Amino acid sequence: MTGDDGADRASDTVHGLPVRRAALTPEEQAQLLADLREIARVAPPFSPMTGWGKPMSVRITAAGRFCWFSDRKGYRYIEAHPQTGAPFPPIPALALRLWRGFETRADPDCCLINQYREGARMGLHQDRDEADFSFPVVSISLGDPALFRIGGTERKSPTRSFWLHSGDAMALMGESRLAFHGIDRIKFGESALLRGGGRLNLTLRRVAPVDT
Ligand code: SIN
Numbered sequence: 001m002t003g004d005d006g007a008d009r010a011s012d013t014v015h016g017l018p019v020r021r022a023a024l025t026p027e028e029q030a031q032l033l034a035d036l037r038e039i040a041r042v043a044p045p046f047s048p049m050t051g052w053g054k055p056m057s058v059r060i061t062a063a064g065r066f067c068w069f070s071d072r073k074g075y076r077y078i079e080a081h082p083q084t085g086a087p088f089p090p091i092p093a094l095a096l097r098l099w100r101g102f103e104t105r106a107d108p109d110c111c112l113i114n115q116y117r118e119g120a121r122m123g124l125h126q127d128r129d130e131a132d133f134s135f136p137v138v139s140i141s142l143g144d145p146a147l148f149r150i151g152g153t154e155r156k157s158p159t160r161s162f163w164l165h166s167g168d169a170m171a172l173m174g175e176s177r178l179a180f181h182g183i184d185r186i187k188f189g190e191s192a193l194l195r196g197g198g199r200l201n202l203t204l205r206r207v208a209p210v211d212t
């Protein structure tokens with residue numbers, strides 16, 4: 001059965017994407033938030049530059065071996081924090097648990113952490129800098145709701161959108177692994193999880209190839 005919001009409740013898919021609503025309880029969300037605060041303390045969030053030399057509205061940091069990075073030279077994955085030069089802290093256990101609900105062959109080696117403040121958004125893009133597209137990108141949302149837009153593998157493919165709420169987990173995998181996606185806007189101040197409002201999004205990825 002498909003509702004107006006595009007949700008197929010029986011198989012838990014929304015517009016073809018596997019979505020686990022409330023995959024984290026409120027207590028688990030608070031625990032993950034505490035883990036992320038500790039990560040931000042040792043690996044401070046920064047605003048990557050776009051190719052046009054403008055800072056992105058989202059601030060990012062990471063856990064795990066890799067962090068996504070962008071400057072005038074282009075974008076790539078890095079293994080040391082751009083300001084401190086230190087490696088990134090380990091990926092939180094709760095995030096690994098959610099990844100394993102979608103993928104069991106290997107754990108992620110990157111947990112990108114995006115911070116959305118009031119007015120922040122993320123333009124339509126593909127995640128295609130990873131070695132092996134048979135691994136998913138798993139997304140975990142915390143804090144204010146976000147309007148997530150998903151299209152096809154061409155920039156001009158038709159797009160649809162739906163809301164992601166605090167505690168939801170979702171995966172870009174299979175046919176949608178290389179789909180264009182982005183965040184249109186957040187409903188700033190709606191969730192009480194983050195003091196001062198805003199949204200945190202974790203994307204778990206497998207960046208390096210898995211040795212077989
Ligand atoms: C991303 O595509 O990197 C982030 C998506 C999100 O914030 O939900």
Ligand code: FE2
Pocket residue numbers: 125126127181
């Ligand atoms: Fe993405």
